[in-house]
Amino acid sequence: xxxxxxxxxxxxxxxxxxxxxxxxxxxxxxxxxxxxxxxxxxxxxxxxxxxxxxxxxxxxxxxxxxxxxxxxxxxxxxxxxxxxxxxxxxxxxxxxxx
Amino acid sequence: xxxxxxxxxxxxxxxxxxxxxxxxxxxxxxxxxxxxxxxxxxxxxxxxxxxxxxxxxxxxxxxxxxxxxxxxxxxxxxxxxxxxxxxxxxxxxxxxxxxxxxxxxxxxxxxxxxxxxxxxxxxxxxxxxxx
Numbered sequence: 001x002x003x004x005x006x007x008x009x010x011x012x013x014x015x016x017x018x019x020x021x022x023x024x025x026x027x028x029x030x031x032x033x034x035x036x037x038x039x040x041x042x043x044x045x046x047x048x049x050x051x052x053x054x055x056x057x058x059x060x061x062x063x064x065x066x067x068x069x070x071x072x073x074x075x076x077x078x079x080x081x082x083x084x085x086x087x088x089x090x091x092x093x094x095x096x097x098x
Numbered sequence: 099x100x101x102x103x104x105x106x107x108x109x110x111x112x113x114x115x116x117x118x119x120x121x122x123x124x125x126x127x128x129x130x131x132x133x134x135x136x137x138x139x140x141x142x143x144x145x146x147x148x149x150x151x152x153x154x155x156x157x158x159x160x161x162x163x164x165x166x167x168x169x170x171x172x173x174x175x176x177x178x179x180x181x182x183x184x185x186x187x188x189x190x191x192x193x194x195x196x197x198x199x200x201x202x203x204x205x206x207x208x209x210x211x212x213x214x215x216x217x218x219x220x221x222x223x224x225x226x227x228x229x
Contacts, residue, residue, distance in 0.1 A: 033211070
C-alpha cells in the first residue's frame, strides 16, 4: 500500500474521482459495471483498458480493494488512506464551518 | 444476410437446457445427438421463428481461459432483450439467479448482468423508444 503521496496522485484525476464517486454510491462493482456507469451517467468515452489502469492506480494507493465473488472480481472503496490525510491536520480537519 | 444462429459455450448441455428453458423461459428448438453431445438450440418463446441460440459444449481448451478472463471483469457474452429489466431482475433473483450487475438506468436503456450458471455472464437490456 502506498503512502500519502500516492493517495494524492491517485485523486489528481477526474476519471478516478468519478470512479470513487460511483463506488461510494454503490460499493462492490465489476470492471464492466464501472465502465457502464461512466459511459451512461458521465458520458465518458474511455476504453475498458484505460479504466482498468485507473483502477490499478486507485488500488495501489489503497483507495480501492478487490474481492473475488464467484467468478468475478468486485471493486470496493477503501476510505482508510483518506483518514491518514485528516489525521495529519487534526486541529482543522473536520471542524464545523463557522 | 440474416443472423439465424448464434452460440454460447456451456459447461453441461443438459444443465444449460434446464436453465435456459425453465429459468429464463426459452423454448427448445433442436436437440440432435452428435457423438457425446447434441446440436442443441433454444429460441425465444416470444419469437419462435427468430434467431436460435446454440448451447455448445465448452470442451475446447481455449474456452476456459477465454471465459474466465471475461467473467473476472464482469463482461457479458450475450445480450437478451426484455421489456422491463427491473422486473426480470426481481423475478430471476427470486429463482436464485445471481446478478453481477444490478439494473443500471442509462436513460435510453436499462441494463443488468447475471451469471447463467453454465459459465457465461449475460446482459439484459430494455431499450426505451425515443420520445
